[in-house]
Ligand SMILES: CC(=O)SCCNC(=O)CCNC(=O)[C@H](O)C(C)(C)COP(=O)(O)OP(=O)(O)OC[C@H]1O[C@@H](n2cnc3c(N)ncnc32)[C@H](O)[C@@H]1OP(=O)(O)O
């Protein structure tokens with residue numbers, strides 16, 4: 012059985028859900044509960060955003076959790092400096108992968124992406140960071156360019172590649188195919204990060220696992236930008252049911268965490284746990 016690692020992004024992408032802003036105390040509580048639950052990694056935030064994000068990330072990093080605590084960064088040296096200042100050395104660096112993002116969002120070209128990635132990844136490595144690289148909008152990117160980026164990231168010392176279905180436009184058959192291909196062509200560990208615009212985030216995450224992604228990016232209650240992300244509790248239930256993984260997360264604690272995040276986010280809790288609605292204070 013292939014081991015699976017959950018990379019929780021409730022505190023980063025979860026907080027990008029419309030109307031959600033956790034307090035520092037709520038973030039620390041959520042991080043503690045995620046750690047108690049046994050997730051492998053907690054993406055704690057974006058230090059480049061400044062205070063109070065820095066305060067929250069630094070406080071979480073000081074907890075000395077069993078989970079790896081990481082930060083989200085652009086290919087900007089200042090972002091890495093901000094992460095280091097929070098005491099975090101697990102840096103996730105995101106690069107635009109599709110031409111839509113490269114040309115129309117950032118007004119750059121592919122050469123700029125490769126050179127910026129080399130510069131910022133090597134800066135982070137020189138400062139003792141473990142680096143993972145994220146391919147934003149990978150599902151709309153040219154596959155040959157993805158393979159080129161993955162190879163370059165690996166040569167620069169990145170330990171993992173995050174494939175982001177940023178606008179949630181994959182379906183499970185394509186997801187499995189593309190992850191299998193990327194894994195075979197690059198040999199680098201792959202994390203899948205799915206969005207739920209067509210209601211397929213959980214199905215796509217399951218398909219990515221079947222295609223060879225050992226790292227799965229999820230959020231509690233599936234909260235996240237626009238329609239949200241893959242929900243942790245749905246992914247665990249699906250992997251246990253369909254893949255017989257026997258992931259032994261403590262259901263009582265998970266339920267408490269779902270309620271806590273739902274209340275802090277002013278959202279309904281996950282469908283997995285029934286119809287109760289949690290209303291914000
Ligand atoms: C799909 C996603 O979920 S991506 C994650 C999104 N999350 C966030 O962005 C967190 C919220 N963001 C913020 O608070 C702000 O955008 C900050 C603090 C990160 C940056 O703020 P600012 O420095 O004011 O920049 P702004 O928001 O305008 O960002 C655009 C700049 O980032 C650059 N940029 C965006 N993405 C990247 C990237 N992956 N790598 C390098 N540069 C990037 C743009 O080229 C632009 O640079 P320019 O100012 O030189 O033209």
Ligand SMILES: CC(C)C(=O)C(=O)O
Nearest residue numbers: 105145147148175177
């Ligand atoms: C930047 C990343 C990982 C993201 O949240 C996305 O692309 O959806």
